Amino acid sequence: MVRFSNNLVGFLNIITLLLSIPIIGAGIWLSKQASTECERFLDKPVIILGVFILVVSLAGIVGSCCRVSWLLWVYLLVMFLLILLLLSFTIFAFVVTNKGAGxxxxxxxxxxxxxxxxxxxxxxxxxxxxxxxxxxxxxxxxxxxxxxxxxxxxxxxxxxxxxxxxxxxxxxxxxxxxxxxxxxxxxxxxxxxxxxxxxxxxxxxxxxxxxxxxxxxxxxxxxLDNIRSDWKKVAVINIIFLVFLVIVYSVGCCAFRNNRDGWK
Incomplete structure (x- = not known):
């Protein structure tokens, strides 16, 4: 049972790794097919997001499944910072979009x-x-x-x-x-x-x-009315994603403890 948390972290990160591939592909496609300045503006952020998810997922897989404690520690640190970032953005989005209506x-x-x-x-x-x-x-x-x-x-x-x-x-x-x-x-x-x-x-x-x-x-x-509406939707999605990240982070902490204790 003690290995369950390590296997679960590895499984979840395999899913996110697979998801990162179409994200990177979409960014490359945009950079090749973009015909307007707006479309070209999106390609680099999409590629960076995809690469970030790929690297973090690899760190989570190797750290949990191969018992590389330092890599799993880095993974947990990045997850913790990501949780703080998403929480801050969600609060900011609700505050900024509180005013305004047609x-x-x-x-x-x-x-x-x-x-x-x-x-x-x-x-x-x-x-x-x-x-x-x-x-x-x-x-x-x-x-x-x-x-x-x-x-x-x-x-x-x-x-x-x-x-x-x-x-x-x-x-x-x-x-x-x-x-x-x-x-x-x-x-x-x-x-x-x-x-x-x-x-x-x-x-x-x-x-x-x-x-x-x-x-x-x-x-x-x-x-701004469009942005206000979109940001409110994003903020709601962020809350759901935050709950998911907190669960994964908690499981990751258990996996890190298992690595440290040598699964004894």
Missing amino acids: EALSGRGYKEYRLGDYSNWLQKRVRSDKNWNKIRSCLQDSKICQRLLDNGSSTEVQDFYRERLSALQSGCCKPSNDCNFQYISPTNWTRTPTSSSTNPDCSAWSNDPDTLCYNCNSCKAGL
Whole structure:
């Protein structure tokens, strides 16, 4: 029975080692097939993650199954640091995503998004011109406004107002409701005598399909709303993963004690 913990650690790490192979493969595939800056940005982190999981898994297998105590000690140290890192990130994610939500409008199927509604930390990330220029390029490459562009002038104004637009489509593909622009088509709006809003997004709007409202604060807010939603989901998954890591770490500690005592 005392060897059970060593065998269990070895078995769990064989699984994670096998999982690391498709992760590394996905990173290599991205580096070869990427056609946009956004896709190329992901390849190195994915490869690094895969290699990290591979190395840690090998350390766990050799340390537990071959009774290499120092290697198992290193494995446990890395696991402990990973648990602390995930716990810190999970708490941070919940704190950062605690603020912010879209504003429902009467007679509209979509919501409006305000940059000031989100946490200061998130706002700083998108207020930086250097960061936003890269993000904007990614948004343009992703064709988030393509459906509205494809609809062209075929969508009637009342039909458009009933559209269930995503946060990014609402923030980046149309002018803010504050602007009181006259609707021509989903991506074509004209200024009117009542268009006197102080909202800076009104002057940032352009009917140019490559510009639209990609420079608007509402577009940045739409992105933050997506991030907020995604991070909350990631935080919940992290909690489940943390429970798993704590169990593996506890079993690993038993395996380390077995190595030290020589399975006596």
